[in-house]
Amino acid sequence: MGRSFIALIASLFTCGALLAAAPVDEPLGGKPPADMKPSMEDYDYQIKYMRAFETALWAMPAVSIHGFKRATEAVGGEANTILAWSKVATAKAELLTANNNTPYILAMTNLRKGPVVVEIPPRSDKASLYGQIVDHWQYAIADVGPVGLDKGKGGKYLLLPPGYEGKTPEGYLVLKSPSYRVYFAFRSIKTPEASMEDAWAYAKQIRMYYLDDPQPTRFIDPSDQRFPTLPRYDEGFFQDMYEIFTLEPVREQDKIMMGYLASLGIEKGKPFKPDEKTRKAMRQAVADMYFYLQNQFKNPPEKMYYWPGKRKWQDVLTPDPNGNFSFVMDDMIDVDARANRYFFATYYPRSYYSPPANIYIYTLLDKDGNPIDGNKLYKLKIPADMPVKQFWSLILYDADTWAFIYTRENKVGISSFEMDKLKKDADGGVTLYFGPEPPEGLESNWIPTAGKRVAPAVRFYGVKQNMVDRSWLMPDVEPVN
Numbered sequence: 001m002g003r004s005f006i007a008l009i010a011s012l013f014t015c016g017a018l019l020a021a022a023p024v025d026e027p028l029g030g031k032p033p034a035d036m037k038p039s040m041e042d043y044d045y046q047i048k049y050m051r052a053f054e055t056a057l058w059a060m061p062a063v064s065i066h067g068f069k070r071a072t073e074a075v076g077g078e079a080n081t082i083l084a085w086s087k088v089a090t091a092k093a094e095l096l097t098a099n100n101n102t103p104y105i106l107a108m109t110n111l112r113k114g115p116v117v118v119e120i121p122p123r124s125d126k127a128s129l130y131g132q133i134v135d136h137w138q139y140a141i142a143d144v145g146p147v148g149l150d151k152g153k154g155g156k157y158l159l160l161p162p163g164y165e166g167k168t169p170e171g172y173l174v175l176k177s178p179s180y181r182v183y184f185a186f187r188s189i190k191t192p193e194a195s196m197e198d199a200w201a202y203a204k205q206i207r208m209y210y211l212d213d214p215q216p217t218r219f220i221d222p223s224d225q226r227f228p229t230l231p232r233y234d235e236g237f238f239q240d241m242y243e244i245f246t247l248e249p250v251r252e253q254d255k256i257m258m259g260y261l262a263s264l265g266i267e268k269g270k271p272f273k274p275d276e277k278t279r280k281a282m283r284q285a286v287a288d289m290y291f292y293l294q295n296q297f298k299n300p301p302e303k304m305y306y307w308p309g310k311r312k313w314q315d316v317l318t319p320d321p322n323g324n325f326s327f328v329m330d331d332m333i334d335v336d337a338r339a340n341r342y343f344f345a346t347y348y349p350r351s352y353y354s355p356p357a358n359i360y361i362y363t364l365l366d367k368d369g370n371p372i373d374g375n376k377l378y379k380l381k382i383p384a385d386m387p388v389k390q391f392w393s394l395i396l397y398d399a400d401t402w403a404f405i406y407t408r409e410n411k412v413g414i415s416s417f418e419m420d421k422l423k424k425d426a427d428g429g430v431t432l433y434f435g436p437e438p439p440e441g442l443e444s445n446w447i448p449t450a451g452k453r454v455a456p457a458v459r460f461y462g463v464k465q466n467m468v469d470r471s472w473l474m475p476d477v478e479p480v481n
Contacts, residue, residue, distance in 0.1 A: 131186030
């Protein structure tokens with residue numbers, strides 16, 4: 001007897017039992033069970049809270065990148081102003097999981113005023129570029145540099161606004177942007193023989209201007225200024241959402257969320273003036289969303305670990321099932337996974353490189369599986385055979401903000417560029433330490449934690465095959481007794 005026939009018989013028996021048990025003077029269904037009571041007193045507040053939570057989770061990538069607009073304006077920049085760091089970033093660069101090894105180049109624009117040109121210099125004997133141009137959802141429109149669209153040859157990238165129907169001139173790398181606001185973040189990667197000054201000079205060869213109004217490019221060096229990009233996990237989160245979603249075109253897949261935003265007072269053509277109840281719901285919802293996302297890092301699924309079951313390191317560059325970082329599939333948008341990735345990092349590549357050029361890993365746990373405590377001393381063995389062709393680095397992040405830690409020493413990490421200053425182990429490797437105070441005689445090998453909840457991250461630049469195939473294992477963080 002086939003399974004489908006058995007299932008049919010079981011279904012008929014079930015339906016018959018329900019019909020037999022139902023009161024003859026009541027319809028089947030139509031109201032909750034008799035023992036269920038309302039779980040809330042103020043439905044208006046609860047609906048606002050629920051919609052605020054869900055829209056905040058949905059909008060995480062967009063709000064995160066919008067912080068670069070606020071920060072650019074805070075240091076005196078505007079659309080098409082290029083921010084070129086003359087030095088590596090310090091804690092004043094309040095960026096999500098930034099690096100302190102290569103100087104940054106950042107810019108943003110608004111294509112409502114028309115197409116924009118970004119001129120990229122070719123790779124030289126001094127430096128090359130690595131980075132992304134992204135839309136308002138932070139999805140890469142193009143990678144730039146040797147692994148990007150120009151293949152290291154340089155060129156003129158032409159950014160076209162949504163629905164652009166004008167003429168496109170010859171000789172450009174044309175990018176049709178799905179959004180009006182566009183951002184880029186590049187790194188000036190210097191060659192071993194070059195200086196930081198060479199890398200900065202190379203960065204200042206970039207040009208950015210409106211196609212129909214090619215004004216001279218303005219540069220700002222924010223190296224010594226506070227650059228506050230971090231999301232605001234209070235009512236300000238929704239002010240950012242208002243500025244984003246009342247400007248940008250709406251995709252079919254986002255219309256439900258736009259309806260949710262309208263119920264919170266975020267609509268195109270209307271001022272954003274939430275009443276006290278709505279503001280309270282927003283404030284609580286976005287805080288809860290923050291704590292929800294933080295909790296995911298404490299209990300990640302096995303797939304988030306770089307060496308599942310063998311080491312405590314998590315993988316930063318975990319793509320979606322399609323191998324990219326949009327988390328938009330044919331049949332769904334994985335809102336939770338997307339929010340998770342963009343909660344603690346920005347500017348992912350357009351797709352996962354195969355093989356990857358760089359690999360980043362981080363951990364919140366020591367080798368015994370205990371949470372790393374910024375008030376204790378830890379050590380990390382950096383083996384002599386680190387699987388890199390370029391360099392490695394260890395950076396400590398404040399696990400509450402995922403930005404650099406402010407310390408009196410103004411020291412956020414150590415890299416292989418500093419090997420001549422470090423005390424080496426007998427086997428040619430080096431043991432690094434981090435905690436509130438340095439171990440005696442090992443100050444050069446120490447990174448301060450300032451009592452923060454710490455997330456150590458190791459970056460591998462120019463990775464070798466044994467790191468890609470995961471046959472090489474990174475030692476775990478160990479507490480120092």
